[in-house]
Amino acid sequence: MKRVYVNENWCLGCHLCEYYCAFASTNEKDMARALKGIKISPRIRVEEMDGISFAVSCRHCNEPLCVKGCITGALTRVDGIIMIDKDKCISCYTCVLCCPYGAVSPSEDGAVLKCELCIKTYSRTPMCVKGCPNEAIVFEERGE
């Protein structure tokens, strides 16, 4: 299946992926208008230090510890994509405890935040990939 892959050699550390991610979940048309004045809660996050940077988002594991550990059944694996039912999630953070990549984020909005490959948005390609100016984030099949 297609996944989001990151090449840290090409990452500029510009954080645009975070903004595009936050924009994707608004379902608005204009990014500047959608994000103006709000604190973004992206599902992809850039780690950076000493000139190295890279973006981290859900790996959509074949054996997802977050799904197996989820106490409510809010996290499920549907056609290879780890999805979250925001209505069911009660923010116990068991998935935060389980995810080896730190790719599920705590949130005060009543449900944890995680990448769903933009399948709930209008975008066919994940917005972080579309928005990356240097192809450091790609969406492709690599036989995993």
Next chain:
Amino acid sequence: MKYVIIGNSAAAVGAVEAIRKNDKEGRIVIVSNENYHVYSRPLISYLLLGKTNEEKMKYRNDDFYRENRCELKLNKTAQRLDIKQKQVIFEDGDAESYDKLLIATGSSPFIPPVQGLDKVKSMYTFTTLDDAKALDNALSENSKVLIVGAGLIGLKCAEGISKKKVEISCIDLSYKVLSSILDDEGSEIIKRHLQDNKIRLYLKRHIIEFKENIAMLDDGTEIPFDVLVMAVGVRPNISLVKDAGGRTNRGIIIDERCQTSIPDVYAAGDCCESMDISSGEAKVMALLPNAYMQGECAGMNMSGLDFVFDKAIPMNAIGLFGKHIITAGTYSGDVYFETDGKNYKKLFYSDNKLNGFILIGDVAKAGIYTALIREKTPLDTLNFELICKTPGLMAFSKRARGEMLGGIKSEAVSS
């Protein structure tokens, strides 16, 4: 092939989902002594708090049994196993034969013997949906509630009923709250937080006698109450296996394939004791993620695969009155410690590996620490100083990151 599963919670679901990956045809019979579609037990406190409802508490959707072709038998209690005939005998006299059997019977609240307890009319426990409903019915405005036990169950119960205009007191033998998962300083933080949220704590005390609606403590204190909740702990339900001659200790003893000592009988979840790889000791680790993964492991082996689950560690994620706590592993070895009064972090390490951790407040990316314990990652392969301060993938080698984020197989990477 006929699979019988005694129990209808996380371990049972793990088993069903695993069996159906390998065997689409075999019969699966699930037997429960409750009368509910599979629901998440830890959510009963959120139910009382109004953060979820019975519909959303369903651990799997309404079609779960149909889609997985399971026969569900509710309100039925297993009494004993006939391991020669390979049958489960039920209290109502029925019997169910099996080719492969899974014991996923969970645990039951332990009620300590206290003088006068038999005269307390309004006593409740807090582990099942029926428990939660009964407790909810017993509460009225200004009820005085006494919770015995300041552990995970007792404190989640306290939080669950805290919005109901009731007075809550909580007593524990230990001088700590959450003594099973917190160290002294972490416990102090949570203690203050509970007191700030109007929970009256009576620690390092015990009840010597109940007199009608008054609990008499060892130091002479008298606590009047309307409703009593017993939450001192749970005991694994082991009798089916024990009475049939299977090996048990505190829990049912299983190997890393989740097999009991009885042929074709498996066990998973809170009724079991298994190896905690962070301490090397066999333990009852009554946690939902372990229950699911043990159930899954049992289901794989029951349906003919060879599957091992040897990554169990104690671990907990719990929120109380808005404060989050995540802990895992064993608290031994050297200590890394940082706190700013609000957030608290302690990491325990020795012999080049992480043994355990406690996070209070800022719990983001805790799973990176959990993975270090679970995978016994050699600490000299990463930037340990950095990962102590900031859990992240930055602390790993570029090669490791290439595997984690780039889908690159290690031999193809030139670092």
